[in-house]
Amino acid sequence: MEKAKWIIAFVGLLGIGGFLADFAIWETARQHMKNPAWPPHAKFHNAQTILMGIGLGALTFLLLFGIRPLGRGNFLAAACTASLYWISMVLATMFPGTAWSDPEFRTSTPKLLGIHPQQLLAYIVLGLLFAALLLAM
Numbered sequence: 001m002e003k004a005k006w007i008i009a010f011v012g013l014l015g016i017g018g019f020l021a022d023f024a025i026w027e028t029a030r031q032h033m034k035n036p037a038w039p040p041h042a043k044f045h046n047a048q049t050i051l052m053g054i055g056l057g058a059l060t061f062l063l064l065f066g067i068r069p070l071g072r073g074n075f076l077a078a079a080c081t082a083s084l085y086w087i088s089m090v091l092a093t094m095f096p097g098t099a100w101s102d103p104e105f106r107t108s109t110p111k112l113l114g115i116h117p118q119q120l121l122a123y124i125v126l127g128l129l130f131a132a133l134l135l136a137m
Contacts, residue, residue, distance in 0.1 A: 001075060007132035008075075009064055011082040011125055015057020018050040018085070021118075031105045053085045075136060083129050086122045 022032035032038070032046050063078035064070060092098055100116035101109045112120045 001070070001136045004132040004136040005064055005070065005075065005078075007128055007135070008060065008079050008082050011086075011129055011132075012057040012060030012064070012078070014125060015053040015055070015060070015082075015085060018053040022046055022050055031101060031109075035102070037102075037104070056081050056085050076133075079129055079133055083126060086125045086129075089118065089122045090126070 021028045023029050023034075026034070033043055033050075038046075060078045060082040063074045063081060067074055093100065100119055109116065111117075
């Protein structure tokens with residue numbers, strides 16, 4: 001379970017990724033929080049998502065490292081907590097009018113293996129979490 005714990009901790013650490021990608025790193029932030037075309041309410045929800053990712057990551061760490069000994073229940077709760085940000089990202093496109101990128105950035109956003117980089121990252125991270133659960137069994 002030790003290797004699996006560190007995989008889940010790594011995914012929890014990625015909770016800071018929304019802040020970096022959507023606010024701090026110019027190339028991607030210009031498509032999000034630094035995009036002057038975005039209305040204030042869209043930025044509000046992006047900020048909400050950024051903070052949710054950080055909060056879920058912090059909760060993941062608390063579940064993994066804050067309670068000793070680490071029992072199966074807290075381990076599974078940490079895995080679920082770490083997955084919520086990424087599952088919601090994958091499922092968000094089920095809502096009408098959503099897209100992986102805004103129209104003005106579609107051609108400048110590179111496709112990796114034919115899909116949007118965020119989508120690929122979400123699939124990789126969810127695969128890591130699944131592998132961690134298999135390791136812990």
